Amino acid sequence: MEETFPRSTPPRRATLKDVARAAGVSQSTTSRALSGEGYVAAAARDRIVAAADELGYVPHAMARSLRKQVSRSVGVLVSDLRNTFYADLAAGIAGRARSRGYTMMLVDDQGLLDQELHAAQAFVATRAAGVIVTPLSADVSTYLLRQRIPVVEVDRRFSAGACDAVVIDNASVARRMTDHLIALGHRRIALLIDETDWTTGSERFAGYTRSLADSGIPDDPSLVVSAGWDVGGARKAAVGILTRRDAPTAVFAANNLLAEGVWRAASDLGLRIPDDLSIVSFDDAQWMSMVSPGVTAIAQDAVALGEAAMDRLLDRIEDPDAAATTTVLEAQILPRGSTSAPRPA
Amino acid sequence: MEETFPRSTPPRRATLKDVARAAGVSQSTTSRALSGEGYVAAAARDRIVAAADELGYVPHAMARSLRKQVSRSVGVLVSDLRNTFYADLAAGIAGRARSRGYTMMLVDDQGLLDQELHAAQAFVATRAAGVIVTPLSADVSTYLLRQRIPVVEVDRRFSAGACDAVVIDNASVARRMTDHLIALGHRRIALLIDETDWTTGSERFAGYTRSLADSGIPDDPSLVVSAGWDVGGARKAAVGILTRRDAPTAVFAANNLLAEGVWRAASDLGLRIPDDLSIVSFDDAQWMSMVSPGVTAIAQDAVALGEAAMDRLLDRIEDPDAAATTTVLEAQILPRGSTSAPRPA
Numbered sequence: 001m002e003e004t005f006p007r008s009t010p011p012r013r014a015t016l017k018d019v020a021r022a023a024g025v026s027q028s029t030t031s032r033a034l035s036g037e038g039y040v041a042a043a044a045r046d047r048i049v050a051a052a053d054e055l056g057y058v059p060h061a062m063a064r065s066l067r068k069q070v071s072r073s074v075g076v077l078v079s080d081l082r083n084t085f086y087a088d089l090a091a092g093i094a095g096r097a098r099s100r101g102y103t104m105m106l107v108d109d110q111g112l113l114d115q116e117l118h119a120a121q122a123f124v125a126t127r128a129a130g131v132i133v134t135p136l137s138a139d140v141s142t143y144l145l146r147q148r149i150p151v152v153e154v155d156r157r158f159s160a161g162a163c164d165a166v167v168i169d170n171a172s173v174a175r176r177m178t179d180h181l182i183a184l185g186h187r188r189i190a191l192l193i194d195e196t197d198w199t200t201g202s203e204r205f206a207g208y209t210r211s212l213a214d215s216g217i218p219d220d221p222s223l224v225v226s227a228g229w230d231v232g233g234a235r236k237a238a239v240g241i242l243t244r245r246d247a248p249t250a251v252f253a254a255n256n257l258l259a260e261g262v263w264r265a266a267s268d269l270g271l272r273i274p275d276d277l278s279i280v281s282f283d284d285a286q287w288m289s290m291v292s293p294g295v296t297a298i299a300q301d302a303v304a305l306g307e308a309a310m311d312r313l314l315d316r317i318e319d320p321d322a323a324a325t326t327t328v329l330e331a332q333i334l335p336r337g338s339t340s341a342p343r344p345a
Numbered sequence: 346m347e348e349t350f351p352r353s354t355p356p357r358r359a360t361l362k363d364v365a366r367a368a369g370v371s372q373s374t375t376s377r378a379l380s381g382e383g384y385v386a387a388a389a390r391d392r393i394v395a396a397a398d399e400l401g402y403v404p405h406a407m408a409r410s411l412r413k414q415v416s417r418s419v420g421v422l423v424s425d426l427r428n429t430f431y432a433d434l435a436a437g438i439a440g441r442a443r444s445r446g447y448t449m450m451l452v453d454d455q456g457l458l459d460q461e462l463h464a465a466q467a468f469v470a471t472r473a474a475g476v477i478v479t480p481l482s483a484d485v486s487t488y489l490l491r492q493r494i495p496v497v498e499v500d501r502r503f504s505a506g507a508c509d510a511v512v513i514d515n516a517s518v519a520r521r522m523t524d525h526l527i528a529l530g531h532r533r534i535a536l537l538i539d540e541t542d543w544t545t546g547s548e549r550f551a552g553y554t555r556s557l558a559d560s561g562i563p564d565d566p567s568l569v570v571s572a573g574w575d576v577g578g579a580r581k582a583a584v585g586i587l588t589r590r591d592a593p594t595a596v597f598a599a600n601n602l603l604a605e606g607v608w609r610a611a612s613d614l615g616l617r618i619p620d621d622l623s624i625v626s627f628d629d630a631q632w633m634s635m636v637s638p639g640v641t642a643i644a645q646d647a648v649a650l651g652e653a654a655m656d657r658l659l660d661r662i663e664d665p666d667a668a669a670t671t672t673v674l675e676a677q678i679l680p681r682g683s684t685s686a687p688r689p690a
Contacts, residue, residue, distance in 0.1 A: 033491075045491050073467050081432045081439075081451075091427050094453050098460060103467050106426075106451040108439050118448050122418050126471040146378075146390050260631065286605070287632035 014055035022051035074102045074313065075123035075131040077116060077140065080229060081108045083257055085283050085302050086134070089154065092306020093132055100314060102129065109136065111229065116140050124149060130313045132306075135159070136198075150316040154309040156199045157326070164316055166309040166327045168300050170200050170282075173331045174207030174254075177280055177298055180333065181250045182215045185341045186278065190223045190241050190248035192234060192258045204254045204282055223248055227258050234261025235268070242269055242277070249342035250278035256285040259295060274340035284334060293337025300331040359400035367396035419447045419658065420468035420476040422461060422485065425574060426453045428602055430628050430647050431479070434499065437651020438477055445659060447474065454481065456574065461485050469494060475658045477651075480504070481543070495661040499654040501544045502671070509661055511654040511672045513645050515545050515627075518676045519552030519597075522625055522643055525678065526595045527560045530686045531623065535568045535586050535593035537579060537603045549599050549627055568593055572603055579606025580613070587614055587622070594687035595623035601630040604640060619685035629679060638682025645676040 020030040025044050033040040033048040034057070040048070051057075074097050078086040086108075094104040105128065107119035113136050120140050123131050130150035133140055138158040144151045145163060157165040181189050191208050195201045205224070212219065227237040234253070238261055241248065253259035259281035263273075271277045273293060281288060281297040288295035308327055316322070365375040370389050378385040378393040379402070385393070396402075419442050423431040431453075439449040450473065452464035458481050465485050468476050475495035478485055483503040489496045490508060502510040526534050536553050540546045550569070557564065572582040579598070583606055586593060598604035604626035608618075616622045618638060626633060626642040633640035653672055661667070 049491055049493065073471075081426060082429070082436050084427070084429070084432075087426045087429075087432050090453065094426075094455065098455065098457075103452060103460070103463050105467065106453070107448060108435065108451070110439065110443065112443075115443060115448070122448050122450065126418075146387070146394055148394060260635075263635070287635050290605075290608070290632050290636050292637065 014052075014057040016057070018055055019048060019052045019057050022055060023047040072102050073105050073126065073128050074310070075119070075126075075128035076104055076106045077109055077119050077131065077133040077135075078106065079109060079111045079134055079136070081106075083229070083255070084285055085155075085256060085300075088302035089134070089306040089309075092303035092308075093310045094306075095303075096307045096310035100310075111136065113137060113139070117143065120144055130317050132309045132313055138162075148320075150313060150320060152309045152313045152316065154305060158199065160326065161324055164312045164325050164327075166305060166312055166329065167199075168305070168329050168331045170203035170331075171207040171210070173298050173333065174204040174252075174282060175211045176207075177252060177282070177333055178208045178211035179215075180296075180335075181252065181278060181280065181339065182211065182217070184250075184278070184339060186248075186250040187217055187342075188220070188223065188246065188248040188250070190225060190251045191254060192225050192227045192237065192251060192262060193254040194227070194229055194258065196226065201254065208252060227261065229255070229257055231257050231261045231264070234258040235265045236261075238262040238265035239268060242266070242271065250280070250339070252280050252282070254282045256281055256283040256288075256297075259283070259285070259297070260287070263291070263295065273338050275343070278339040278342070280339060288336065295338045296336045297334050298331050299334050301329070305329055359397075359402040361402070363400055364393060364397045364402050367400060368392040417447050418450050418471065418473050419655070420464070420471075420473035421449055421451045422454055422464050422476065422478040422480075423451065424454060424456045424479055424481070426451075428574070428600070429630050430500075430601060430645075433647035434479070434651040434654075437648035437653075438655045439651075440648075441652045441655035445655075456481065458482060458484070462488065465489055475662050477654045477658055483507075493665075495658060495665060497654045497658045497661065499650060503544065505671065506669055509657045509670050509672075511650060511657055511674070512544075513650070513674050513676045515548035515676075516552040516555070518643050518678065519549040519599075519627060520556045521552075522627070522678055523553045523556035523597060524560075525641075525680075526597065526623060526625065526684065527556060527562070529595075529623070529684060531593075531595040532562055532687075533565070533568065533591065533593040533595070535570060535596045536599060537570050537572045537582065537596060537607060538599040539572070539574055539603065541571065546599065553597060572606065574600070574602055576602050576606045576609070579603040580610045581606075583607040583610035584613060587611070587616065595625070595684070597625050597627070599627045601626055601628040601633075601642075604628070604630070604642070605632070608636070608640065618683050620688065623684040623687070625684060633681065640683045641681045642679050643676050644679050646674070650674055 016027055020027045030048050033045045076093055097104045109115040116136050120143050124147045131144050132152045134155045135153050135158045141151045141159040141163050151163045153165040193201050196205050225237050227234040251262050253262050262279055266277050281295050284297040284299040288297050361372055365372045375393050378390045421438055442449045454460040461481050465488050469492045476489050477497045477499055479500045480498050480503045486496045486504040486508050496508045498510040538546050541550050570582050572579040596607050598607050607624055611622050626640050629642040629644040633642050
């Protein structure tokens, strides 16, 4: 047998008993001090922690997690916490996780692929019981599945068939919203969109395109503007498109930050809503019911989406070998006052 | 010696070499597959993961973290991600963490003490390099410090002297805001407040009280309303106070969610701002510059607060034994159109 072993005897792992003896306290006090569950006099705790450090004792919670191969934390990866959609989604997950005894560990990957993969590695290293992700590509779910970590994709899906997904029917509701503008008489409808290579973006774009095609409105690619995720950028892009000679009479913003950018651009330009410009938003946000007129929006219930994703993850943890499912939740259009017929040309 | 040992020999820990041999691949391929760093053919990865599982191999990242006693993740604990203040704070921390090679792991404790302590334990178990917390009590910092985890308290502080803190001068700016209302002629100024047993709440309350006292305005405890953290609750509380016979002529909302509740209550009651009611907010929010008139607000730069907290934490990780510091950032008042002289009675 060619395997070599180190010559020196490896040190025996320190036990709780060793720590208790070194600190001069009982094992139960030591256990409480190191687990953080229950209170221990400050002086005793200091001695215990010092002894544990010196002996290289592996803390209780970690040792237990290693032993059981189970963790009570759930990893969540989202793209931008400052977008209230993700904050609501996270709130739905966190509430449901808490009621089932899990702690939600959240990472904001800031839309960056490398951050997403670092976070996924961190979830593996810390033995998350499962991960819920708004993916930037298929890589993150593939990686986690290969590490045997249950995964649910939410909002966006890249791994249909390979892992569970909880989404809304973006194409259908985007189409209905575009139909609404066309029914009012609009023909030049701009679409401000974030990332068309994400499934949400490509589906929303498809719904918009389909609605125009069904109404026989010729395609005008110059009306589809990639405006990212940032209010400032969207505001600038919207000023650009609204000051063109052949400006659109309506703008469909494909997320709530883009809608804020368009709204502020209209305000910058002194355009009255809806008389001079109709605006609609994919995703509702708090301010849309506070401004006057309110903004007609597609409301997905992001909290419910988060709850459904957490429920799906718990099912998956229970039954790792069941076939992957896709859950599609409804989204509704909230009509407010931001649309009307276009001005006669 | 009275210590007893188990009779059976404990199993030898599986090594990377063992896993590689069982999977029939090289050690470097095995290392790449288990660390997730670099790509490995799917079939090989599956065999490697299966072998590692069977042999009970402890994954690379975790073993390395255990060995080095260092982690590249930073734990962050906030109270409510749906409050944009915390989302902005987290964005500041995450951006700075990323530029220094750390991943931010965020937990929303939902304002619950038990959640806060569970999260702190999870950060200890996963060997976070440090923790930034908006604490609910002194317990969380005490616990983490005893576990030798560097801690920075941000926004609220409960452990002055024991750990680093990054805050704003809540009392002074709350006092200046109250002075502003008094200067306009208001005498009946309500304060809607969240938690007066948090340092932020108690300091804001102190600033308000001090301003009234300095102007010789008699104390009226019925004008100070504990309204929690929820827009709906604040709206109800505000309707209550605004429909009293001796209703206040101005309301100072001690956080942005309370301000939204007051604003919506005024709208419910058909009160015109500022003619019928002056409103001011502690904390700016996106909608406050979108409604008409805009809401006069105290703007703390939550992103900068997060960045300063992360910088402080990095310093603390470098130098664990330096004396604890408190960093106080400036906050400014943004005058918009939501205040005016009260109507003549």
